[in-house]
Amino acid sequence: MTVDVLERQGVGSAGALPATRTPPADTAPAVEPVLSIDGLSVGTGNVDIVIDVSLAVAPGETLCLVGESGCGKSLTCLAAMGLLADPVRLKAGSVSLQGRELTGLDEKHLRQIRGRDMAMIFQDPAASLNPVQRVGRQVAEALVVHEGLGMRAAMHRAVELLDRVGIVNATSRAEAYPHQLSGGMCQRVMIAMALACRPRLIIADESTTALDVTTQAQILKLMKTLQQETGTAMIFVTHDLSVVAEIADRVAVMYSGRIVETGLVDDIFDHPGHPYTRGLMDCRLHALSATSERLAAIAGTVPRPAARPSGCAFRTRCPKAAERCETLPLPRGFAAGQTVACHFSGPAQ
Amino acid sequence: MNLRFILTKLFRAFLTLVLAVTFVFVVLRMSGDPVTQMLPDDAPPSVIAQYREMWGLDRPLPEQYVHYVVGILHGDFGFSFRDDRPALDVVLERVPLTLELGLTAFGLTLILGLGAGLLAALNRGTGVDHATMAFTIFGHSMPNFFLGILLILLFAMTWRILPSSGTGTWAHLVLPAVTLGTSYAATVARFTRSSLLEVLHQPFMRTARAKGVPFRRSILGHALPNAGIPIVTVVGLRIGALVGGAVVVEPVFAWPGIGQLLVNAVAARDLAIVQAVVLLIAFTMVVVNFLVDITYGWLDPRIGVVRGEANA
Ligand SMILES: Nc1ncnc2c1ncn2[C@@H]1O[C@H](COP(=O)(O)OP(=O)(O)OP(=O)(O)O)[C@@H](O)[C@H]1O
Numbered sequence: 164m165t166v167d168v169l170e171r172q173g174v175g176s177a178g179a180l181p182a183t184r185t186p187p188a189d190t191a192p193a194v195e196p197v198l199s200i201d202g203l204s205v206g207t208g209n210v211d212i213v214i215d216v217s218l219a220v221a222p223g224e225t226l227c228l229v230g231e232s233g234c235g236k237s238l239t240c241l242a243a244m245g246l247l248a249d250p251v252r253l254k255a256g257s258v259s260l261q262g263r264e265l266t267g268l269d270e271k272h273l274r275q276i277r278g279r280d281m282a283m284i285f286q287d288p289a290a291s292l293n294p295v296q297r298v299g300r301q302v303a304e305a306l307v308v309h310e311g312l313g314m315r316a317a318m319h320r321a322v323e324l325l326d327r328v329g330i331v332n333a334t335s336r337a338e339a340y341p342h343q344l345s346g347g348m349c350q351r352v353m354i355a356m357a358l359a360c361r362p363r364l365i366i367a368d369e370s371t372t373a374l375d376v377t378t379q380a381q382i383l384k385l386m387k388t389l390q391q392e393t394g395t396a397m398i399f400v401t402h403d404l405s406v407v408a409e410i411a412d413r414v415a416v417m418y419s420g421r422i423v424e425t426g427l428v429d430d431i432f433d434h435p436g437h438p439y440t441r442g443l444m445d446c447r448l449h450a451l452s453a454t455s456e457r458l459a460a461i462a463g464t465v466p467r468p469a470a471r472p473s474g475c476a477f478r479t480r481c482p483k484a485a486e487r488c489e490t491l492p493l494p495r496g497f498a499a500g501q502t503v504a505c506h507f508s509g510p511a512q
Numbered sequence: 513m514n515l516r517f518i519l520t521k522l523f524r525a526f527l528t529l530v531l532a533v534t535f536v537f538v539v540l541r542m543s544g545d546p547v548t549q550m551l552p553d554d555a556p557p558s559v560i561a562q563y564r565e566m567w568g569l570d571r572p573l574p575e576q577y578v579h580y581v582v583g584i585l586h587g588d589f590g591f592s593f594r595d596d597r598p599a600l601d602v603v604l605e606r607v608p609l610t611l612e613l614g615l616t617a618f619g620l621t622l623i624l625g626l627g628a629g630l631l632a633a634l635n636r637g638t639g640v641d642h643a644t645m646a647f648t649i650f651g652h653s654m655p656n657f658f659l660g661i662l663l664i665l666l667f668a669m670t671w672r673i674l675p676s677s678g679t680g681t682w683a684h685l686v687l688p689a690v691t692l693g694t695s696y697a698a699t700v701a702r703f704t705r706s707s708l709l710e711v712l713h714q715p716f717m718r719t720a721r722a723k724g725v726p727f728r729r730s731i732l733g734h735a736l737p738n739a740g741i742p743i744v745t746v747v748g749l750r751i752g753a754l755v756g757g758a759v760v761v762e763p764v765f766a767w768p769g770i771g772q773l774l775v776n777a778v779a780a781r782d783l784a785i786v787q788a789v790v791l792l793i794a795f796t797m798v799v800v801n802f803l804v805d806i807t808y809g810w811l812d813p814r815i816g817v818v819r820g821e822a823n824a
């Protein structure tokens with residue numbers, strides 16, 4: 164099934180690549196993944212925030228990381244980029260990009276990889292741009308640093324990139340400072356910056372959340388197009404399921420630091436296996452239908468990492484919670500290519 | 513930065529200057545009649561009246577004020593009682609020496625303050641950081657004149673490696689410049705450290721890392737230009753303290769600049785000299801503040817732009 168997705172993306176031939184590592188039994192892509200995260204744990208002091216997360220993305224594939232606010236999506240992405248900052252640190256696990264192990268690499272080498280092979284688009288575009296530098300220069304910098312271009316040549320390319328991401332009057336907009344641009348424009352600048360060196364992996368953290376619906380739709384379409392052109396792998400973080408439906412090939416659902424369900428996007432929407440995923444789906448249906456009957460929403464909020472219940476972290480909010488849920492449910496095959504971590508979600512009939 | 517921004521600042525500078533000129537006039541007239549204090553106690557009333565007339569002190573205050581302002585506009589800052597020369601000449605003669613001392617202290621401050629602040633921020637929590645912080649506390653709590661005396665005791669009297677007074681060689685400059693610059697450098701170091709630390713945690717610094725910008729380039733290209741804005745503010749604000757400090761430090765080291773001149777003139781109630789020195793200091797401050805404002809606008813493109821004015 165995964166291969167189907169890849170073929171749909173026009174990278175089916177990449178399936179011929181030898182698999183150098185044994186893919187986990189779940190939904191890992193059959194070709195060698197661009198990025199693979201194994202048993203990643205991230206935390207502060209003695210509090211674990213992200214626990215035992217494993218993910219992989221294939222060339223040309225879009226993996227959506229879904230979950231409510233505070234469940235650890237951003238920290239997972241930052242850990243993958245090697246961008247964790249005090250007091251948060253990597254506690255366990257490995258991250259490898261195109262087969263190269265990144266954990267344990269020093270900052271100097273990471274800087275050579277970041278921006279060139281992997282790029283990240285941050286949650287808050289306006290704050291993520293340097294307020295006192297013209298945006299064109301900020302896009303050009305990646306080219307200066309990684310491709311050794313002179314500033315003039317790099318600026319020329321930067322203008323092309325800005326144009327490519329749909330900024331009209333790119334030549335003059337390149338001279339603007341971030342505060343002179345709207346949120347949507349800043350987001351496009353961030354995308355142009357991420358695309359500059361044609362990285363193999365782009366991580367986009369809620370990069371459309373702050374935008375109005377129209378701009379959001381434009382940017383999603385743009386990212387999808389650019390991705391199909393370049394065959395870049397993408398991890399797209401969001402808590403908006405309509406965005407997931409729009410852009411994802413595969414979905415990983417995160418709750419309180421753990422991946423609770425993974426699968427192909429259609430399967431997840433058709434037959435969600437985890438009660439939390441079902442809750443999210445119901446919220447969405449509820450939001451879609453204009454009726455005001457409030458029956459679907461998941462009561463409560465994500466527990467703080469320090470106050471996480473033992474066993475299944477979802478049990479304080481789960482409608483099906485039982486005594487068994489005080490022990491940790493392990494991820495199990497639910498349907499072909501779909502994995503669920505819940506005691507009561509056996510393989511679908 | 514636009515023309516309107518510059519014009520606004522220029523207007524503000526002008527207004528400050530007018531206020532300063534008026535303030536000096538009012539304060540000096542309020543602090544007693546200089547003639548009675550200048551002349552011997554037994555001077556006959558006719559002589560007193562004669563002097564009062566000569567310096568226009570017998571006129572109504574508004575007339576004196578107009579006379580005073582017109583004089584300033586013509587470069588006439590009055591006549592020094594003691595030197596029997598135009599006050600401006602006496603003052604200008606001393607300016608180069610104060611400038612020499614002030615600029616040396618200023619340069620020392622920038623190198624020491626910026627350097628220490630930068631090192632402390634980049635090595636947060638290490639020995640370098642703690643040493644810098646200890647230095648800034650020392651620099652802040654030590655009054656200028658006391659530090660001056662301490663340095664004279666150590667370097668001039670105990671170890672006898674530096675002269676304690678006078679001018680002429682660079683060795684003469686060391687102690688007064690260090691005395692004058694220490695607390696200033698402490699302030700600059702503290703601000704450099706704190707504003708840099710704040711900038712280092714900004715999301716755009718993470719963006720630079722995510723882009724793969726090398727460390728040195730990210731500090732020079734992204735951190736410093738942003739941290740520079742608050743640093744320029746303190747540097748500018750504290751130039752006032754530097755000028756004020758010169759008044760205290762110069763007499764300690766018998767450095768014949770305008771600081772020493774001012775102290776002597778006050779003691780002798782040489783009104784015109786006091787007036788000229790104070791006006792000169794005020795003028796310097798206004799110019800410096802104007803330059804700081806302009807530097808600001810140059811460093812921070814957000815300044816001088818009305819919000820939303822240039823929205824995309
Ligand atoms: N620097 C930090 N120090 C301590 N705790 C942190 C830090 N950064 C994040 N956390 C905690 O880690 C948890 C996960 O944070 P994260 O930002 O990864 O969530 P998220 O899933 O991206 O949420 P959102 O949708 O709001 O962006 C949260 O509970 C947050 O409070």
Ligand code: SF4
Binds near residue numbers: 504
């Ligand atoms: S393990 Fe129990 S609490 Fe957790 S999701 Fe399944 S049923 Fe709910």
Ligand SMILES: [Mg+2]
Binds near residue numbers: 236238286368369
């Ligand atoms: Mg987040």
